[in-house]
Amino acid sequence: MPAEIYLNVAVSGILTGLIYGLSALGLSVIFGVIRIVNFAHGEIMVLGMFLTLVIFRHLGIDPLLSLPLVAAILFGFGYLLQDWVVRRVAHLADHMQFLLMAAVAVILVSVCLMLFGPDAQGAQVGYAYDSFRIGPVIVDKVRLYAGLAAIVVAGALFAFFRYTGTGKAIRACGDNYLGAQVVGLNVRKLYALTFGIGCACLGAAGAILLLLIDVHPYLGPPLTLLAFIIVIVGGMGSLPGAMLGGVLIGASEALAGLILQPSLKSAFSFGLLILVLLIRPQGLLGKAAQ
Amino acid sequence: MKRLLEGIPLRALALLGVFAAALVIAPLFVSNYVLSVLIIVLYFAYVGQAWNLMIGFAGQLSLGHALFVGIGAYASAALFVHFGVGPWIGMFVAVALSVLVGCIIGYLGFRFSIRGVYFALLTIAFAEFTLVIVDHIPWLGSTGGLFLPVANRDRIDLLSLRGSQVMFYYVILTLTGAALVLCRLLLNSKLGLYWQAIREDQESAEAIGVHLFRYKMIAVAISSGLTGIAGVWYAFYYNNLFPETTFSTAKSIELILGTVVGGVGTLFGPILGAFILTPLGEVLTHLTEDLKIDGIKTFFWGLCVAAIVLFRPAGLWPWLSTLLGLDTKRNGGG
Numbered sequence: 001m002p003a004e005i006y007l008n009v010a011v012s013g014i015l016t017g018l019i020y021g022l023s024a025l026g027l028s029v030i031f032g033v034i035r036i037v038n039f040a041h042g043e044i045m046v047l048g049m050f051l052t053l054v055i056f057r058h059l060g061i062d063p064l065l066s067l068p069l070v071a072a073i074l075f076g077f078g079y080l081l082q083d084w085v086v087r088r089v090a091h092l093a094d095h096m097q098f099l100l101m102a103a104v105a106v107i108l109v110s111v112c113l114m115l116f117g118p119d120a121q122g123a124q125v126g127y128a129y130d131s132f133r134i135g136p137v138i139v140d141k142v143r144l145y146a147g148l149a150a151i152v153v154a155g156a157l158f159a160f161f162r163y164t165g166t167g168k169a170i171r172a173c174g175d176n177y178l179g180a181q182v183v184g185l186n187v188r189k190l191y192a193l194t195f196g197i198g199c200a201c202l203g204a205a206g207a208i209l210l211l212l213i214d215v216h217p218y219l220g221p222p223l224t225l226l227a228f229i230i231v232i233v234g235g236m237g238s239l240p241g242a243m244l245g246g247v248l249i250g251a252s253e254a255l256a257g258l259i260l261q262p263s264l265k266s267a268f269s270f271g272l273l274i275l276v277l278l279i280r281p282q283g284l285l286g287k288a289a290q
Numbered sequence: 291m292k293r294l295l296e297g298i299p300l301r302a303l304a305l306l307g308v309f310a311a312a313l314v315i316a317p318l319f320v321s322n323y324v325l326s327v328l329i330i331v332l333y334f335a336y337v338g339q340a341w342n343l344m345i346g347f348a349g350q351l352s353l354g355h356a357l358f359v360g361i362g363a364y365a366s367a368a369l370f371v372h373f374g375v376g377p378w379i380g381m382f383v384a385v386a387l388s389v390l391v392g393c394i395i396g397y398l399g400f401r402f403s404i405r406g407v408y409f410a411l412l413t414i415a416f417a418e419f420t421l422v423i424v425d426h427i428p429w430l431g432s433t434g435g436l437f438l439p440v441a442n443r444d445r446i447d448l449l450s451l452r453g454s455q456v457m458f459y460y461v462i463l464t465l466t467g468a469a470l471v472l473c474r475l476l477l478n479s480k481l482g483l484y485w486q487a488i489r490e491d492q493e494s495a496e497a498i499g500v501h502l503f504r505y506k507m508i509a510v511a512i513s514s515g516l517t518g519i520a521g522v523w524y525a526f527y528y529n530n531l532f533p534e535t536t537f538s539t540a541k542s543i544e545l546i547l548g549t550v551v552g553g554v555g556t557l558f559g560p561i562l563g564a565f566i567l568t569p570l571g572e573v574l575t576h577l578t579e580d581l582k583i584d585g586i587k588t589f590f591w592g593l594c595v596a597a598i599v600l601f602r603p604a605g606l607w608p609w610l611s612t613l614l615g616l617d618t619k620r621n622g623g624g
Contacts, residue, residue, distance in 0.1 A: 037407050085600070092603050094406055095351050099550045100599040102543050106592035113585030217585070221539060225418060228411055267422035273415045278402050 004136045009254045011137050015147030017250015019208050021243040022150040023223065024230035025157060026201030032237030033174035033194045036086060037094075039101035042223030043108040044199055048074050048206025049215035050116055056123040056210075063123055064149055067207040071153075071200040078199025083192040105220060112217040122214035142211045153204045154243055157197070161239065170194050174237070222266075229273045235286020244285060293478055294471065302616040313463055317456045325455055329527070331568045332462040333520065338549035338560030339469040340516035346555035347477060348509035349489030350396075351410040354417030356541035358388045358514045362521020363531050364424065367436050370450075370526075372429070377451040377526050385518045391416070392514025396507050414539055421537035431531070438529040451526040458527050465523065466561070469516060474557055476512070485509055489555075551598050553605025562607045570594060 023045055030038050038044075048070050055066040081104070089100050130141040161167040173180040173190050180187055206215075213219075226249070234245025249269055256268040276283065295303065313332075317325055337359065344350050365387050366380030375383075395416050399409045425433050446453040451461070476482045484505045487495035496502050525531055535541065552563025571591060578587045602609055 085596070088600055089603070092599075093554070094410065095345060095546075095550055095554060096599055096603055098351075098353065098410070099547065100596060102547075103592045103596035103599065106588055107596070110585035110587075110589035110592060114583055114589065118584060225414070225539065228414070232408075232411060261426070264422065264426060267419055270415050270419040270422065274398075274412065274419065277404055277408065277412050277415070278398055281402060281404050281408055 006255065006258070008137055009258045010251050011139060012143055013251040013254025014247050015139070015143045015250070016212065016254070017247040018147040018150040018154075018243070019205055019212070019246070020226060020230055020250050021234075021246020022154050022201060022208070023205035024227045024234065024242040024246050025154060025239060026198040026205065027227045028231045028234070028237055028239060028242040029157075029201065030195055030198035031231070032239075033170055034082070034086075034090070034191050036090070036097055037101070038198065039098055039224065040105035040108060040220075041202065041227050042220030042225075043105040043112075044074065044078070045202040045206040045209070045223050046112060046215060046217065046220045047077070047108055048203035049210045049219070050112055051203070052207040052210045053116075053121060053123055053215060062125060063207045063210045064145060067149065067153075067204050070207045071203040074203030074206075075196040075200040077196075079192045079196035081199070082195030083188070086195065087188065087191065105224075109217050109220060116217065118217060120214040120216040123210050125211065146208045146211050149208050150205070153201070153208075154239075157201065158239060160197075166190075166193065170197075225266075226269070229269050232273055232283055233276045235283025238283065238285040241283055241285030245283070294474060296478075299616060301614075305614065305616070310467070317459055322455065325459060327568060327572055329455065329459050329462060331564045332459070332466045333524070333527075333564075334545065334548045334568060335561040335564035336462060336466045336469050337517055337520045337545045338552070338564055339466070339473055340513050340520065341546050342549050342554060342556075342560050343473060343476070343516070344509050344513040346549070346559070347473075347482060347489065348485040348506060349492075350399075350506055350509060351406065352413040352510075352513075352542075353410045353539065353546070354413030354415075354542050355513075355517055355545050356537050356539075357413070357417035357420055358392060358517035359521040359524055359541075359545070360417075360420065360424070360531075360533075360536040361388045361391055362518030363525035363536060364430055364436065364521075365518075366522040367438055367525040367531055368430055370438060371436065376449060377522055378449070381519060381522045384522050385515045388518025388521070389511050389515045392510045393507060396510035400503050400506050414542070417537050417542060418539065421533050424533040424537065430533075433533060435530055435532040437531075438525065440529055451523075458523070462523060462527075465519065470557065470561070472516075477557065481505065481508065547595065551595065551606060553607035556605065556607045556611075558611070559605050559607040562610065563605070566606065567595075 023041075026045075027038055027041050030036060051070045051073060052063045052066055055061050055069065056063060059066075085104070086097075086100070089097050125142065127141045127145075132139045132141060132144060161171055169180070169185050170190050170193065172183075173185060173187055173194070177187065180190075230245035230249050231242055232245075233248060234241030234243070249272070252272065253265040253269055257265040260268070313328075316328060320328070337355070341352065341355050344352055362381075362384035365384040366377055369375035369380040369383060370377065395413060398404070399412050404412055424430050430436055446457045448457060448461075451458075477486075484495070484500050487498070487500050488502060488505060492502065548563030548567045549560040550563065551567055552561065553559030571587075574587045574590050578590070598606065
């Protein structure tokens, strides 16, 4: 009997972890190419969740179906943010970039607060309480759909970076900035595209996450911290690493919550983060630091 | 004394003197409200100075400095609440603990060559880790908070830091002044030069024989110790401590914002930044409170900070000091 509980918790943790992983992909893509740590990560994701909520409330469209639209809107947002604002601090020291992104985060929180108020709000879909039974494992329908959606989006992203010309060009910018300029790539545009893609990931992850949790304007910082942990554990700039890190953190947080105390599970993640930073600072799947 | 004042133009000294004198006599003229704002300004100026020592002088970015404030605050408050140990003795414990934790983080970071952004994330991780742990320690009040007996605001009891606002004002003013003098002395010492060499180019510094690990550790130790003292003051001034509002990353950001706005690596940047940002927040509160719209204050506040980063990326002090004609050859002068 206890073994079944552990199995159930682990499976639901892994499915949640897939969404975490998708969100971390957004952070990893941006850092891997533009070398900017997006401290407004969680807030952008919250923006995506609110967008999904508005579409759900007023048009009655399921979060999973509105996902492409939300991702597209956030793509535009990210593109412009990079091209108009972030680009201008690229040459500044780390702490200035950090401060700018923190200011962007504050502005986003304020906008969400002004538009939607401080209360937690959720999207109640028709299948919210359904579940599947596979052998001894009982899986919530929403969680399963959410995890599958995360895999699909992440798969599309991998394919984009691997097989399309633009995807390869973006990777080239990330590998060698000067070289990319030398061969005539439009680095400014590619950077904006990259930031847009990163934000589109966050929009997708936000839309999916809305199935599982309620959204409120102050949800951002914990999401940012979680994504940092995942990306560092998996390896900054490594896309498979981000997904792997997400699943690892998702499952281990769920199990830690079961074995220890639910409120202690984030301490467990931070502990894991410190451990990884010390033993393997480049992350599980990351390339060695330059 | 000579080393302290050497190379500062007379004009700058005169201005600094006027400024300091104004602060000393301020409690005679201003209302309680303005005094409370000034107290917060000086608190941020002091902590900013301590943080600046690490990033601005030695080039090590910490984004978890709320950790040291929290350690200082919790250590002294717990000693006072549980054992009746006064703040001045508690301060030694607080500083010792802050320095110890600072050195542990520094040791791990520098030994394993964790640099730049990664080091910053390590500091965040330690602060957030401590937040969750303190949440689960009943002896420190857990999530419910740790409370000091409320100070009697009519008496002045400097020995146990219980008393009027004016007393707290002068204590934090003294601390801020002392930190300024200390940083000036450090910056112009051999140690300060080593730090700046590391900040500018770590590899070159190492190549000419600067012991990286040792001097980075000294920077972290001094910075965390100074910040720990701020924590003691914080605990006795506010009388209540909650893990979430003490250790969170948002708190760390709040602590360093003023310095970044004022100018990282300058001596006067932390003070200038605090004198701009805190009043800016207060003014925005007054301007927007009639609108009754949640979030509009922080919206404008964020815009102001973003504008400063975009248009004055070196901070405001270098710009202001040129404007005032105080430019010296080194680090923004007085």
